[in-house]
Amino acid sequence: MLRFGQARPLEVHIRVTVKGRTFECEFDVLVIDTHMAQDGRDKNKLPTASGCVFSIECKYYVSPLPKDEAVNYLGVRDQFPKMASLFITNSFSAKGQPVPQRP
Template sequence: MSHVRNLLGEINALIGHGLSYTSASKAWDVYEGYLFSLVVSTAGSLGATVYYEDVDGTNVKDLVFRTSPGQIFSRVQPYTHAIVQFGHAPALEVHLGVQVQGGSRVLHECDVLVLPAEEAALSRRMSMAPRGGKCLLAIECKYYVSSQLGIGAARNFEGAITDLKPQMNLFVSNTGAPNVVKYLSARKRGYEREVVPSNVDTVGYTRAKIREAFKEFLSKHAPSIVI
């Protein structure tokens, strides 16, 4: 329970909105929300305008987050995504727990996903999953309380990213495992371990990788914007 409370406190500090999570929520679900909040708050700290919408494009203050994989166009609940706008650059969206289409046309879940708003709008209009190759950043989130991070999680991530081919990828966990580090490093995948609110260094490293994704996007679409 204390794990969840700590994560909820940090999410509230970072984005300051009403949340659908409670103290009874699963720690791994709230951890995904924590990484979502890191992406959003990093964008804001770099000068982006950030606000929140539901699937119908209505501005919202109370945020409703998925706790199981779903389609970006789903209207089962008014799920929330963030809009991120850097000056005159094309808008971006940040989503939690959405399915994305790989080159094989197989669907993969992305715990936290950053993609162009144009691609997200097309997906909602056509009722189809966004295309992995169009996505800016895909983050896999792993949170363990009583068990250990296993190599299987890294292998699953590698398989999904190989099929999706987003512009950048990142595997984030609250624990560390040497074999996972070796596996992902050999495949040149982004990886940050022991990322929890109390670990200022690893949170800073994660923010730096998120900044790189935004920086890469702006270099192509609005090179005059400096972040």
């Protein structure tokens, strides 16, 4: 549980499936509004994007980061336009090029 002053508390979870606009996505780390998390537990349903605050996608590679992995991440991000997120990896592009940015 995260608490920031008088703001509503947030929960941090790992490997959570969230219902996006058109499909379900699993996030490695998810910061979610406490009310949304409790509602999901009470009703045994997936959280939706509206209660999700922040996500982190973590990838480990022994070789350079596959470009299609980064592009896939951008597709998932389009399901959650208002949620902040990070893509974290131990690897890099073979050509040293940055990961494509979402328009």
